[in-house]
Amino acid sequence: MFARLGSWCFRRRKTVVVAWIVGLVVFGGVMSAAGTESRSEFELPNVESRRGNDIFDEHFGGQGSGLTAPIVFQADQGVDDPEVRQAMEEFFAEVDAMTIDGEDVAISSPYAAGGERQIAEEGPLAGQIAFAEVEVPDDIDQELAFDLGEDIRAAAPDVEGLRLEVGGQLFAEFDPPTSEAIGLGFAVVVLIVAFGSVLAMGLPIGVAIGGIAFGLVTGGLLSNIVSMPDVAATLAIMIGLGVGIDYALLIVTRFRENLHRGHDHHDAAVIALDTAGRSVIFAGTTVVVSLLGMVIIGIDFVAGLAVSAATVAACTMVASVTLLPALLGFAGSRLEVTRRRGLIAAGFLAVGLVGAGLGAAPLFLLTVVAAVVVILASLVAQPLRQRVLEREPKPLNETAAYRWSRVIQHHPWRSALAGLAALGVLALPVFGMRLAFADEGNLQEDTDARQAYDLLAEGFGPGFNGVVLVATELPDGADPAALEAVSAALDADPGVEFASQPRLNDPDGPTAAMWRVVPATAPQDEDTTDLVNRLRDEVIPAATEGTRLDPAVTGQTAVGVDFSTFIGDRLPYFFAAVIGLSFLLLMIVFRSLLVPLKAAVMNLLSIGAAFGVVVAAFQWGWAGPLLDIESAPIEPWMPMMLFAIVFGLSMDYEVFLLSRVREEYDRTGDNNTAVADGLAATARVITAAAAIMVVVFGSFLLEDDRAIKVFGVGLATAIFLDATVVRMLLVPATMELLGGANWWLPRWLGRLLPRVRVEGGADEGAPPPSPPETQRDRELEPV
Numbered sequence: 001m002f003a004r005l006g007s008w009c010f011r012r013r014k015t016v017v018v019a020w021i022v023g024l025v026v027f028g029g030v031m032s033a034a035g036t037e038s039r040s041e042f043e044l045p046n047v048e049s050r051r052g053n054d055i056f057d058e059h060f061g062g063q064g065s066g067l068t069a070p071i072v073f074q075a076d077q078g079v080d081d082p083e084v085r086q087a088m089e090e091f092f093a094e095v096d097a098m099t100i101d102g103e104d105v106a107i108s109s110p111y112a113a114g115g116e117r118q119i120a121e122e123g124p125l126a127g128q129i130a131f132a133e134v135e136v137p138d139d140i141d142q143e144l145a146f147d148l149g150e151d152i153r154a155a156a157p158d159v160e161g162l163r164l165e166v167g168g169q170l171f172a173e174f175d176p177p178t179s180e181a182i183g184l185g186f187a188v189v190v191l192i193v194a195f196g197s198v199l200a201m202g203l204p205i206g207v208a209i210g211g212i213a214f215g216l217v218t219g220g221l222l223s224n225i226v227s228m229p230d231v232a233a234t235l236a237i238m239i240g241l242g243v244g245i246d247y248a249l250l251i252v253t254r255f256r257e258n259l260h261r262g263h264d265h266h267d268a269a270v271i272a273l274d275t276a277g278r279s280v281i282f283a284g285t286t287v288v289v290s291l292l293g294m295v296i297i298g299i300d301f302v303a304g305l306a307v308s309a310a311t312v313a314a315c316t317m318v319a320s321v322t323l324l325p326a327l328l329g330f331a332g333s334r335l336e337v338t339r340r341r342g343l344i345a346a347g348f349l350a351v352g353l354v355g356a357g358l359g360a361a362p363l364f365l366l367t368v369v370a371a372v373v374v375i376l377a378s379l380v381a382q383p384l385r386q387r388v389l390e391r392e393p394k395p396l397n398e399t400a401a402y403r404w405s406r407v408i409q410h411h412p413w414r415s416a417l418a419g420l421a422a423l424g425v426l427a428l429p430v431f432g433m434r435l436a437f438a439d440e441g442n443l444q445e446d447t448d449a450r451q452a453y454d455l456l457a458e459g460f461g462p463g464f465n466g467v468v469l470v471a472t473e474l475p476d477g478a479d480p481a482a483l484e485a486v487s488a489a490l491d492a493d494p495g496v497e498f499a500s501q502p503r504l505n506d507p508d509g510p511t512a513a514m515w516r517v518v519p520a521t522a523p524q525d526e527d528t529t530d531l532v533n534r535l536r537d538e539v540i541p542a543a544t545e546g547t548r549l550d551p552a553v554t555g556q557t558a559v560g561v562d563f564s565t566f567i568g569d570r571l572p573y574f575f576a577a578v579i580g581l582s583f584l585l586l587m588i589v590f591r592s593l594l595v596p597l598k599a600a601v602m603n604l605l606s607i608g609a610a611f612g613v614v615v616a617a618f619q620w621g622w623a624g625p626l627l628d629i630e631s632a633p634i635e636p637w638m639p640m641m642l643f644a645i646v647f648g649l650s651m652d653y654e655v656f657l658l659s660r661v662r663e664e665y666d667r668t669g670d671n672n673t674a675v676a677d678g679l680a681a682t683a684r685v686i687t688a689a690a691a692i693m694v695v696v697f698g699s700f701l702l703e704d705d706r707a708i709k710v711f712g713v714g715l716a717t718a719i720f721l722d723a724t725v726v727r728m729l730l731v732p733a734t735m736e737l738l739g740g741a742n743w744w745l746p747r748w749l750g751r752l753l754p755r756v757r758v759e760g761g762a763d764e765g766a767p768p769p770s771p772p773e774t775q776r777d778r779e780l781e782p783v
Helices: 002-011 013-034 048-059 082-096 142-154 180-195 198-222 232-260 265-297 300-336 340-357 361-377 400-410 412-432 448-460 462-466 480-492 526-543 556-590 594-619 638-668 671-702 706-743 747-752
Strands: 067-075 106-108 129-136 162-166 468-473 496-499 512-519 552-554
Touching: 002 013, 002 265, 002 300, 013 198, 013 300, 048 468, 048 512, 048 552, 048 556, 067 082, 067 142, 067 448, 082 106, 082 129, 082 162, 129 142, 129 448, 142 162, 162 448, 180 198, 180 232, 180 340, 180 671, 198 232, 198 300, 198 340, 232 265, 232 300, 232 638, 232 671, 232 706, 265 300, 265 556, 265 638, 300 638, 340 361, 400 412, 400 671, 400 706, 412 594, 412 706, 448 462, 462 512, 468 480, 468 526, 468 556, 480 496, 480 512, 480 526, 512 526, 526 552, 526 556, 552 556, 556 594, 556 638, 594 638, 594 706, 638 671, 638 706, 671 706
Parallel strands: none
Antiparallel strands: 067 129, 067 162, 106 129, 468 512, 468 552, 496 512
């Protein structure tokens, strides 16, 4: 099948390229007409905060169950100054009249009856800081929320001595990342060094960009069906760049190897698709399945991340096995040629991309102009058209990778123990990982949301940024004294700064009551999580014992706690499912028990080490001074995403390396030689692919969003460790120790397993190899 697919795409390359372009335009038009939606609500099944929200929906008209954001203002002359009060009341009335997607916006003013607690009463800023709270429906589109935030900012009054900040993640602007350009610039350099060809460099990047574009358009359409958070597209781009370049790199590498062995361009592409293309489909399918496995968690937010990332990964995989063979057909013999003008132009492009990633857009435009000038100058300047001679490739047994493998094989125990020790030490912090959402206190200091957060904490204490709500239904005949008992118990807890008196939904015939509880600590603090759990497990049950009240603790802070707990409880099952699937697939492919077992253990070690680095850097704050961030817990969805992606990418390297080893073992029956030859044959491409992904993912450290930084560091660390400690140290050492036992499989199991080839010969029915090209065929026109 793969050989026929490669042959068809190669021979009908114009049709394939036109189909991709037309498909992208058509789908893009449909997406533009249908629009896209991004949401950030956390709907959890069968948890207490969900029950509390239901009480608010039924008895309080939804108040308290929607998404909220504060409007914090400070007046040097005092918030009760007549001029300030008049201006702010008019402003609040204007906000209250606003709508979002046909839904009314609710606002609680500090000047309304009962709003006295929204004005700072203690400290040096008493009477100078106050806040109002804006509430919108919890299923609102994030882009519409951004627009509403801009409308609110535009309506802010202009009064001397008055400072107003619109806070909360709800109205925070999300700037599209630009640091991917840094990764692309570095990829240009790495691919030229690895391939020695400008055109061979451009193909993986072009294919990755094409797959990402189609994946984003498809994901935009799916956002109308699946709830996707605003960060989903950013993470999908990161993943698409990494896997897209990686997959295309493997196929182009095998294509060039086939050319060097004497095959013509058509047969080289067919064989590349039938060998490296198989491993691309295998690894890509593993990534997609691993990502989609998160859908079973049962949370819309997580499902949106999974679908978005899986869609882009699938599209880049498809582009690698369809669009890439077509482009190889267009490239022809020019793929093996690099001229001076190409190197100079590519150098300008790399510098420009890095500049764009750093925010220097003029530099990018300048370098593009310079590259064009070089190309035009080559029309009259003969030296720029001269071909850059490539070095002859060394025999495998003379490469550094071969010699390295032999060193490892001579000292397998030392190598294995050193690798295990290194990964074990790095993984130690993972045992202290705490899953929770970072709050606005981790945003950049110059953002509106951070300014509002700091003002609110300064005037009211850090707990005002994470108010906890308690709601209960009132059965017939409920004793009002029981409500007072709940208030007293809440206010008496040492972790509570303030607890309101019970508020009834209808004073004449109440059916529900609610309380506002202000913690003494910030929303992301572990003490706040402990408070939520203590209120549920101890304080409220003790206060309502003997009554028929059943209060539920809810609000955004409690929802975050439930989300983290819900995810944390299901992580072991998700990990087990991904590991089990990977073990089964590898066992089928390599027909071995120990190879997939070693792969699972080593992948767990490298991922655990990456998690440990993330915990130390971001949760413990070791990277704080370097990255200008404060310590905070790890976002609950992060381990799932990292695990799914890294496990899939590790499978890619695993298949690419071990398939070569297995080929040599089947040919020679010598395990030692097979390991050394397999490592030597794949080390260059694995190193290049890993280097590109490390920089692509690592470049996200330059983004402002903390979650993106965490994600980038986790992926970059895991890929680096996997390509170095695991592939270049642990794999050859353990395979040397196990010897022929690497390929042992019980006969009864072998009869049950299907036979699947990942790196093999051409399919039956594939076109026979054409005669090798003549020297005349290899003559090249200037490009």
